[in-house]
Amino acid sequence: MIGVVLEQRPQMIVRAAEGDAHAFAALIEPLLNPAYRLAAVMLADRSAAEDAVQEASIKAWRKLGQLRGDAGSLRSWFLSIVANECRMFRRQRWFSVVKVAEVLPLPGTRDHFDDTSTDLKTALLKLSPDERLPLVLYFYLDLPLDEVARTLGLSPAAAKSRIYRTARKLRSDLTLEEVI
C-alpha cells in the first residue's frame, strides 16, 4: 500500500491540488503514524496529538500550493506543519493546565520499559517541546540529517549541532560520535 502511494505521489499531488480530498488523504496516510508520534512526544498528550495531526492535515491540504520541491519533500513539509500545530496547541489554554502532562499508563497494562528508559523519559519530558523536536525527528522517526534540517528549517550543520546539544541535555557524557 505504502509503496503504491509512494509511486503514485506526483499524480496524487496533482489531484489533491485540484481539490481532491481523497487523493490528499491517501497521499498523507503513510505520514500519519510518524506525524502522530512526533506530536505525541512534543505534546506528551496522546489525545491532543491526534487532534493536532488532524488539524495539521487540514492546514496542509489548504497550503498544498506552498509545497516546494518534488514529492520527496512532502514528508518534511508535512512534519513541519505538524510541529507548528503542536506549538499552537501548546499556546492554547489547556497547556496552561497540563503544562507538564505526562501520559499515564492505562489501568491493567504493564510498563515494559526498564528504569533506564524511565529515567530518560523523565529527562525527555523536562525538555521543552521544541527541544524534543530534533530528537524525535532524528532518533525516533529515523529521518536522515538533511530531512531533519529541512523540517526544522535549518542548515544540516545547524540541525546536527542542535541534535547533539539537546542529546547532551539528556546525557551529559555523550560524545558527538555517540550521537550522530
Place this chain on the structure above:
Amino acid sequence: MTREDFRRELGDAMDSISGSPDPALPERVRAALVHSPEQRGPVWIGALAAAVIAVILVGVLLVGNPLNRGRSVPGGVGQVTPTPCCPSFPTPAPTPSPSASPFVCVSGPMTVTTGAPAPPLGLIDALRTGSHVGYDRITIEFKDVRTGTIKVTPQANTKFVMDGSGATVTLAGKYGLLIKITGADNHTAFSGSTDIKTLQFPEILEVRRVGDFEGVVQWGVGLSSIACYQATILTGPTRLVIDVRNN
C-alpha cells in the same frame, strides 16, 4: 554507550510517551479533509470574514445580554457565557508562560452556540471519552458545522430523567452534568454506544444518552466530584469538547 544503544533507549522512552496512534486516525483525518471546506482564496478573504463574524458576535453579546458579561472561555468559535468559577476548586497555579491563562472553571450552567444556521438538525456522529493529566474529556462530534444550541448544567446528583419515557436513571458517581443540545439528532448518523462506563477515569465515570427526541439530545454524565468543567466548540470536524478537571 554506542550510537545504536542511545537511539534504542531514546526510542523506548519516546515509545512510552507516544504509544500507538488510534487505528481510526487515518479515517478520522480523511473524514475531516472531506468535510473541511477547501480554502484556497487569498488570506485577506478569510481574515475579513473572521473580522465580520467577530463584530457580529460581539454585537450580539452586547445587545442581547448586557448584564451578564461572564468571562469567556477562549479557544473555540462559539460564544460562551459561563457562571463564575466554583469557589471550592482553586484555580491552578499560574504558569510562567506569559501566554498561559488559568483554568477558567465553570460550576453553573453554560450555553454554547455557533453562528451556524439553525435548521436542519445538527447530526451527532460520534462520542468519545478520554482521561488525561488534569482533566477527563468528553468529545461529541457533529457530522457537519451545525450543532444546535448546547447547554451544560451541573447537578448535585447522578439522577437523570429519560426524555420520552420519563423514567429516572442513576448513573455512576455522586455528581452530574447534563448536556442538552437543542436542534440536534443523535440517531441518524450515530452508531456508537449510548451508555459508556468509564469507571477507571478519576472524574467522569459514566456518560449516558438520556434523550434524543424531537430535535433535543441530552446526555447525562456521572462524575465522582462536583463539576468543574470547561466546554468548547472545535472545528474540523465540528465537535463539542467538555473537559472536567480531575485533580
